[in-house]
Amino acid sequence: MKLVRACPVCDGRKAEFLLMMNFAAETNCILPAHHQIVACNKCGCIYNNVDARDELFENYYRNCAKYVSLGVGGAGELSIIDRIRYQSLLNFLSPFVSPQMTIADIGCGKGGWLRFLHENGFRQITGIEPSAGCVEIIRHQFQLEAICSDIKSLNSDRQFDLVILSNVLEHIFDLRTAVRKISGVVAPNGLIAIEVPDASRYASFPHAPYYYFDMEHINHFDLKSMKNVWFQAGFEVLAEEATTCFPVEGMENPICRLLVRKKEPPKSLSFPQSDTATYLRQYIEWSQKKAQTLPEAPENQQRFFLWGCGAYAKWFLQNKLSALPAGIVEINRRKVGRSVNGCPIISPEMLMAQNSEKEIIMISSVLYEQQICKQLKDLQWRGKILSACRPREEQEN
Ligand SMILES: [Zn+2]
CATH class of the missing domain: 3.40.50.150 (Vaccinia Virus protein VP39)
Structure with a gap:
């Protein structure tokens, strides 16, 4: 396969393709949004063949x-x-x-x-x-x-x-x-x-x-x-x-x-x-199977928000979601005002201004899922809480 990046370990120029990762694009983020995961033919090192x-x-x-x-x-x-x-x-x-x-x-x-x-x-x-x-x-x-x-x-x-x-x-x-x-x-x-x-x-x-x-x-x-x-x-x-x-x-x-x-x-x-x-x-095989069980959007095409704007959210947004969220909540204030795939990044306060029983929030951070869930309860969020990281059938609340 054609490499744009040589092996970081041995400088090898031949590799086997394993997986393509495409992420949603955030305004002002300079990191590339398309990464090929490859294995070097010479030394076996796994790396992102990224332009x-x-x-x-x-x-x-x-x-x-x-x-x-x-x-x-x-x-x-x-x-x-x-x-x-x-x-x-x-x-x-x-x-x-x-x-x-x-x-x-x-x-x-x-x-x-x-x-x-x-x-x-x-x-x-x-x-x-x-x-x-x-x-x-x-x-x-x-x-x-x-x-x-x-x-x-x-x-x-x-x-x-x-x-x-x-x-x-x-x-x-x-x-x-x-x-x-x-x-x-x-x-x-x-x-x-x-x-x-x-x-x-x-x-x-x-x-x-x-x-x-x-x-x-x-x-x-x-x-x-x-x-x-x-x-x-x-x-x-x-x-x-x-x-x-x-x-x-x-x-x-x-x-x-x-x-x-x-x-x-x-x-x-x-x-x-x-x-x-x-x-x-x-x-990768586990991921492919598991990804099929994730929710694609709330039922009945209801309006919803995401909370978490890291790599997982960007993968989820680009590859799984069948509808765009109304906003993506992020605690890092420097990101508020930017957008991801055209969706505005908003602060927790901006989300809470819309707090009602008919609203839906989907947590899109693997690492901080528990903390975000707790924070939503502390803020007395009245809407529904879903997870973008776990299978549809595991979700009740
Ligand atoms: Zn190598």
Whole structure:
């Protein structure tokens, strides 16, 4: 098949097509709306064959309002649920790290992991993050060191004993350049700890159709493909772990962790093939079946609203809904006033101005379904509540 993006791991130019993901287009959103999920013929890595350039993703994360706003999964906060994840990562690292080490957290968001390390006696810690809003929060609110930089602009004049890449590499378009830059800021014999979603176990925690294919996660690693990334950059594996984390309560997602140590780059390269595609096909099959059971629109062509304007909502809107909603509710205020496929994005207050028994709201966020449901009850929503994430027959209220 024709590739517009070479394999992020081995630079291979041939791949097998697995799935097409089309998302509804949001005004002002620069991320591409069409993603082909493919498996590299040479190394087996799964990635999004997406027509874009690295600068587009850099711009997106530099200006990413989403991660500055409160309560967004992966934004680097320090809630009880975040602490559990950080403690589990620290347990994984503890045989190899000590408080004397200089540590950089690349893609640190608002610095939750840095704060957690500080609480645990680590003092030489630095956050590196492209979003100026997040850097501001780390420096002024938490009095910790943070550098505003994207990975491509990293300067190897300053090196660290340990670099953390937690939920970062799955977002990177030009991975090979990023790995070279990151290697440059690791001291000789220094360590890198990597945490990424584990694509070989999506099928064990499926949640909702196509949940793991969004517009930001463009590389789908497992331990094998993650090792291929670091072997070729001259790193040896010290520890590895396939485990799970909870981005929000009750939502268990598969992740894998790798701890590698800097050595000499290898003289010759070979790529042990990963078989992630076999497992990914199971998840795609499950998604295809499950998607047929989802509601397509409320009965009797009644007017309805969606709540949730993330990747799942955009997939649902583009591929499932047979009628357009009257509005899409979103708590991120910067999005209010924009539109998706021509539907206006509105605030919860704008929705509540229409609160009545004849109105219908459909929750279109997999991750925050429970929270949104609770929020609607707290707001005393009188209309009907449906889910865009669960089969029609499971829904009563
Ligand atoms: Zn490859």
